[in-house]
Amino acid sequence: MRLVDTHAHLYMGTYRNDRDTVIERSINSGVDKIILPNLKSDTIPEIRDITQKYPDHCFAAIGLHPGSVDETYDEELKVIEDWLQTEQFFAIGETGMDLYRDDTYKDEQLASLHHHLQLAYKYNLPLILHQRNAFNEIMESITNANLPGLRGVFHSFSEDLETAQKIIDLGFKIGIGGIVTFKNASLDVVAKEIPLEHIILETDAPFLTPSPYRGKRNESSYTIYVAKKLAEIKNVSVDEIADVTTQNAHQLFSLV
Numbered sequence: 001m002r003l004v005d006t007h008a009h010l011y012m013g014t015y016r017n018d019r020d021t022v023i024e025r026s027i028n029s030g031v032d033k034i035i036l037p038n039l040k041s042d043t044i045p046e047i048r049d050i051t052q053k054y055p056d057h058c059f060a061a062i063g064l065h066p067g068s069v070d071e072t073y074d075e076e077l078k079v080i081e082d083w084l085q086t087e088q089f090f091a092i093g094e095t096g097m098d099l100y101r102d103d104t105y106k107d108e109q110l111a112s113l114h115h116h117l118q119l120a121y122k123y124n125l126p127l128i129l130h131q132r133n134a135f136n137e138i139m140e141s142i143t144n145a146n147l148p149g150l151r152g153v154f155h156s157f158s159e160d161l162e163t164a165q166k167i168i169d170l171g172f173k174i175g176i177g178g179i180v181t182f183k184n185a186s187l188d189v190v191a192k193e194i195p196l197e198h199i200i201l202e203t204d205a206p207f208l209t210p211s212p213y214r215g216k217r218n219e220s221s222y223t224i225y226v227a228k229k230l231a232e233i234k235n236v237s238v239d240e241i242a243d244v245t246t247q248n249a250h251q252l253f254s255l256v
Contacts, residue, residue, distance in 0.1 A: 003201060003227060003242050004223075004249035005201065007035060009036065010036060011043055014206045015206070015219075025221045026223075028221075029224060031220045033059065035128075035249075037093045038065075038093070041064075044062060044079075047062075059090040065130065066095065066109045069108050070105055071105075073108050081119065090253045091128050092120040092127050098133070100133045110137065110141065117141065126153065127151070127172075129153065153173040154167050156177055156204050158185065161190050168194075174198055176202070176230065177226055178208040178214070178226060181226065188233050196244045199245055203219065227241045
């Protein structure tokens, strides 16, 4: 059985002392491939170091996280485009919008998102989209951009079935992570109705750790707990969950 963790931030400082151990444990647990979405320009070298050390298992994405967007966002985007011209990346992201706590930089987030959409189209790469309290704004931006063939994933999905259907109609995948294991989150009810061919698995490590490790640091090896919960919800085998979601991830990110 092979799994893909399509969203993990293993380059963050919380893994500084045991990063190799965490990655090796993930590989040994069956998580054969890990996508590393970028946050801002100064995390790109860390990601590159990891992908160079584990070229068969770790794959870089590049973008500016909406939480990192401020009045200097255009300078960050120039750095990102410079990297795109010299290095291989497997996705554009993490991008999107986050208006959950603060909308001070809403206009800048919108402008940054639009730039990411153009980059994804130009380089024929999938998008990794973060959204909190901004789904309508993101959908409107994608629709107005009118870029044929644009694809990607709405990561860390926790919305209702109507929202899931809009994502599917857009041609994007739905990233399911540890939230599906949380009691009272109600994502299990929604996930049951989402056809498996539209789902990819993720951890968002070090965040959103699934049960039974909730409250502790997350890591890619815990992808199996997301797969097991989905298997329980959909009343299918874990092997089927692994096979379909891994195939979905390989197709979306053009993994070999």
